[in-house]
Amino acid sequence: MQHLSTPLARTLGAAALLSAAAAWGAASIRYEADGPRLDVLVPLALAAVFVVGWLMASRSAPPVKLLPSTAPPREKVPGKLGAVRRDWGLVAAAYLTVWAPFAAANSAYGGRGSQLGALYCLLTFIVGAVLSLCNLALLQSNLGRSQRMLKEDAAAGSVHAIRVRFGTPVLEMYRYPTGQGAGRIAASTTYGVELVHESDSGEQRTIRLRAMKAAQSDKVGDKHLTYAASQLVGHGGWLCWPARWRDIAGTNKDLKVPAAFASDSGHVVWGEMQQDDYAYYLRDGAAPLCETDPRLAVAPLPRPSRYFPKVHASHLRVAAVGALLAVPFLLDAVPYWAGLLLGVVSGALGLLAGMTMDGVGVDQEPWTVRTTSHPSLQ
Template sequence: MRQHRSTPPAVGLGAAALLSAAVALAAAIVRHPFDAPPHDAGAQRWDVLVPLALAAVLACGWVAAVKAAPVYDTLPAVAARTGIPARLGPLRRDWGRIAATYLVVWAPYAVARSAYGTGGSRLGVALCAVTFVYGLVPSLYGIGLLTRQLEAPHRLLRKDAAAGRVHALRVRVGTPVRQDYRTPARKGTGKVDTHTTYAIDLVPDTGPAGRVRFGPMQGANFRIPNGERHLAHAAARLGGHTGWLCWPALWKEIAATDRRRTVPAALVTDSGHVVWGETYEEDWGPWLRGGNVPLQATEAAARARPLARPSRYTPGVHSRTLVLLLAAALVAAPALLGVGPRIVAVLLGAVAEGLIVFTSVRLAWPDTSRAIMRPDLWKLRTESHPSLR
């Protein structure tokens, strides 16, 4: 399963679909001054239905445009470069994902407001309050998507590179690995939990034998999936490339204050790309503690940029998501048209809210995350807790 390029038609259609959905949600939340109040029986909400229908059409066009776009292939290898770029580009904000995240978490509140207005009953007040909190908490939690895309340790590494000195090791991009670690869930239940991590095996040119595992950049809020997808795209396009694995000058202080004992790292390839990630203690220890990776100067005029982001569309994930959201819109349509008694509108609104909440929760399921991470790309390694061996 290869990833498609993000083309201007796909970007335009996707942005227009999100904008139309945002207009529909805003109309559902804010009363239209020329219409009957949303909670009055018989009120026809064309101000909600028209942009909602337009969003559905544009979303279908987005899927078609993505599927028609060319796919990304592995980048051809280039000649080795001796210098280390001083200017390392940060990750770019994914505005489409940010907008989609906020729309999905606020959709239940929009449905509740459309059905109940400012309340109208104790049940209406309670439902509006619950859905408002459901939208507010993830919105505050996701502020990190709007702020810096690199955590403080990675910003320190970027600053060290710009200042002219980093610890650097020549490596070759090796095998992408998915590690499944199995542990017993609870005593006597017979269930087993599986913790999945992703990493790229980097093969050093010299020094201690073995590989260096290069894992995804971690972060607060919703930036963890960003780091994993950033790593997956790099693994797909940079296989076999050579470059520099860079660590910050203050690696010892960072490791001492990190509970997972990881050190931020940047893979700077000879093709002029930078991949942000982190290394684990068992991997950076033999190199940094042993003094095998001295500080090296960076080239002030050289620059490395992240790979161009592919389309975020993933077959089997976004197709089902769009179907579920379309089903929620169809269920809510009779209520928005003012058809039937009030109790029917309330029940249909509750069903639509349930579908939207189920859709948002489903996007966080482990199976969904594995599908987005492209299962065909990674070599599987399985390890078990001693009690399961």
């Protein structure tokens, strides 16, 4: 279950990141310091204290609940569709993670003239630099090119749109043989929401809004849709497609087009649709081209807490072990060769814990699971 992000939890989380950054900075700048490295150990201990505080504040925060669907229907389509906000906390944590091995190496090396230690510091610096370049993807827009075209069309004054109701969140699982031997089966997952359109004649049609594929990670779209699935079920609003949908579908090998649900409560949910879902409305003309109102704006839902009990418990244990292994060489209480070895293990554990923590943080509670299989498995 997801919890709301409270000011206290955000403050403690930011303090933990700043403390870790101070420790990393001290280890990198004063790498030739002799004796106990209290300049590294003290901010590292503070970071641990703040992390514990963040955990307690996150666990005690109220759970995410459905928002009341009492807003009156909007007669016009909003012209300002807000983009998915960049997660600066994730960006900071990502950069601290990739430089953890270098900080541990510098602290263990201590400028003692060891060629092995100097080589290890150089290798960790190269790793940090390369991974930092990879992390630049986190600074890109969280909207893909096609979603940005929809945003531009809405701002320009017209989109295809119909009135719908936010329905059942569905996690579709497709099982298929891998072709690598008997019993080898894999599964692909797709997050989506069933939007219900009621025509003038009273006929109801279900349209599937699937999670979008963001520029840097599929997880961005999955999490964005998860936030909406846990809060907007039952809400009414406008389902929008770009006026230039033919340009997008014609240049997409899967014929997908972007879509956005603009709720009457003032929120926007970004996604994409396959041809089976949009053909009736766009190719057959059931969704008219509507003028947008530039005075109306919708924004993504506030991001809930990143805390997941079953996810963070195991990953933070790994990070805690890595931090504890750094204590002996930070206190200069072990021989030099032992300090180097502990530095290798400590930095590797920090890198492992940080790089795997954010990849599994999708709340499964709101989703109705539907499983289909390849014909050979039926």
